[in-house]
Amino acid sequence: MEIIDKISWEIRSDIGIITLDNPPENYLVQPEFVPLEVLKKWTSYDYLKGIIICGAGKHFSGGGKLENLFRMIRNKENISESMDKGKAVLDHLEELEIPVVAAIQGICFGGGLEVALASHIRVCSENALFAFPEINQGVIPGLGGTVRCFGKTGFPRAMKLIMSGDMINAEDAQEMNLVDFIVGKQKVFDFSFNLLQKLTRDRPLTVINAVMKALKNARSMSIEDAMREETRMFCELALAEASRRNSSREIKK
Amino acid sequence: MNIPVYSTIHLDFDEGIGLLELNTPPSNTMTMEFFAEFASVLEFIRAHTEFRALIISGRGRHFSSGADVPVLLREILEKAGTDKNGKLTKVPDFLSSNYKSLLILESFNIPVISSIRGVCLGSALELALFSHFRLCGEDAVFSLPEASFNLVPGLGGIYKLCCISGQALALDRVLRGSTFTAEDAFKYRIVDKLVPKKILLSTATGFAREVMQDFRIEKKAMYVKKYLA
Numbered sequence: 001m002e003i004i005d006k007i008s009w010e011i012r013s014d015i016g017i018i019t020l021d022n023p024p025e026n027y028l029v030q031p032e033f034v035p036l037e038v039l040k041k042w043t044s045y046d047y048l049k050g051i052i053i054c055g056a057g058k059h060f061s062g063g064g065k066l067e068n069l070f071r072m073i074r075n076k077e078n079i080s081e082s083m084d085k086g087k088a089v090l091d092h093l094e095e096l097e098i099p100v101v102a103a104i105q106g107i108c109f110g111g112g113l114e115v116a117l118a119s120h121i122r123v124c125s126e127n128a129l130f131a132f133p134e135i136n137q138g139v140i141p142g143l144g145g146t147v148r149c150f151g152k153t154g155f156p157r158a159m160k161l162i163m164s165g166d167m168i169n170a171e172d173a174q175e176m177n178l179v180d181f182i183v184g185k186q187k188v189f190d191f192s193f194n195l196l197q198k199l200t201r202d203r204p205l206t207v208i209n210a211v212m213k214a215l216k217n218a219r220s221m222s223i224e225d226a227m228r229e230e231t232r233m234f235c236e237l238a239l240a241e242a243s244r245r246n247s248s249r250e251i252k253k
Numbered sequence: 254m255n256i257p258v259y260s261t262i263h264l265d266f267d268e269g270i271g272l273l274e275l276n277t278p279p280s281n282t283m284t285m286e287f288f289a290e291f292a293s294v295l296e297f298i299r300a301h302t303e304f305r306a307l308i309i310s311g312r313g314r315h316f317s318s319g320a321d322v323p324v325l326l327r328e329i330l331e332k333a334g335t336d337k338n339g340k341l342t343k344v345p346d347f348l349s350s351n352y353k354s355l356l357i358l359e360s361f362n363i364p365v366i367s368s369i370r371g372v373c374l375g376s377a378l379e380l381a382l383f384s385h386f387r388l389c390g391e392d393a394v395f396s397l398p399e400a401s402f403n404l405v406p407g408l409g410g411i412y413k414l415c416c417i418s419g420q421a422l423a424l425d426r427v428l429r430g431s432t433f434t435a436e437d438a439f440k441y442r443i444v445d446k447l448v449p450k451k452i453l454l455s456t457a458t459g460f461a462r463e464v465m466q467d468f469r470i471e472k473k474a475m476y477v478k479k480y481l482a
Contacts, residue, residue, distance in 0.1 A: 180421035214411035234407025242326040
């Protein structure tokens with residue numbers, strides 16, 4: 001296990017586990033909550049088939065501490081550079097070509113919710129709570145949360161969540177497509193781990209990568225371009241599979 | 254209007270409504286020939302304004318079990334452009350025209366309704382996903398099984414499923430490759446309505462008759478609510 005700046009990392013079978021490890025609320029110390037270079041190193045092992053992001057203890061994360069941010073501004077630190085670094089970390093997670101699951105229990109606020117939204121699948125416990133409280137301090141989510149939230153929930157619901165700063169429960173979050181699965185209180189991690197194993201266990205990395213790329217294209221490309229790419233990836237895999245079947249037939253002979 | 258005769262598709266026309274049946278029972282496998290004929294059926298329908306709605310269905314008990322994978326692999330191995338290391342340099346034309354057919358189908362300005370009984374697997378589900386509406390019998394069984402033979406859906410199935418059911422569900426269904434029921438398909442918003450299989454086609458026809466009066470895809474949710482409740 002590695003620990004850096006209140007974030008820990010370990011690999012269990014072929015699943016990487018990122019733990020937001022700053023209990024009790026697992027506040028994110030800075031927008032770049034894990035240095036991008038470190039995250040890149042962790043996620044570059046070529047046997048990894050999936051990643052879980054979870055919080056230590058009872059909560060996922062209360063997000064960033066706005067006092068820290070305001071202090072940085074008073075000290076004339078380059079806040080926009082620091083936000084850009086935070087965004088780069090979330091973009092890296094979202095663009096990984098293996099599935100990333102956010103295992104959410106307890107509170108999932110602000111920056112914590114932005115981390116969850118950059119994941120590909122969100123699992124939460126029945127007692128989870130979600131909010132973008134930034135508005136209460138006169139700011140808005142700044143790590144892509146507004147964009148990703150809108151993409152999942154549609155405009156009216158995203159607007160309500162962000163403009164009100166109100167807290168919503170797991171059921172409401174699922175209703176508005178903010179989370180994908182709700183499970184019992186103590187089961188979030190195990191469910192997420194088993195889910196990732198079930199999805200990836202029997203699949204070669206080439207197939208997993210192709211599916212993830214196709215989903216990324218669905219988020220970012222026109223339908224024509226995305227379909228051309230999907231057919232091309234299918235064709236690449238089909239070529240490999242056809243050669244594999246041919247050679248195994250020859251071996252049998 | 255003289256309706257051409259095809260060997261893998263049966264095309265019928267009655268009171269403005271076209272019925273396109275995949276016609277290689279029992280499993281209505283989507284062969285190379287099927288895809289070629291499918292493209293020309295779409296051209297024919299597009300050229301004849303008498304068609305005011307289209308229902309797609311399978312002859313017999315099933316919609317379709319999807320593409321003929323061993324043949325498909327052989328054809329790709331033969332026709333794909335590759336460099337000296339065997340790496341893909343050009344997707345064979347027939348594969349590109351397959352996905353283009355689905356884009357053409359989706360761009361029709363008449364309602365396209367898939368009426369699904371029995372199995373609807375792989376490319377068949379992709380075809381259905383590019384229809385404007387999907388009705389299914391309670392016995393319908395769905396899957397995108399490609400990952401279980403080291404492939405991925407290649408005709409826009411991942412794209413469409415992601416748009417219709419969301420990223421997490423698409424990821425789950427595509428990587429698992431396992432089958433799911435009509436109830437699940439309804440829950441995932443993949444089908445618009447479950448219908449007892451005996452009245453499936455008549456329901457689809459009645460629905461087509463209503464929607465074709467004034468079809469605009471943006472009003473999909475309204476049609477489903479109004480005519481399929």
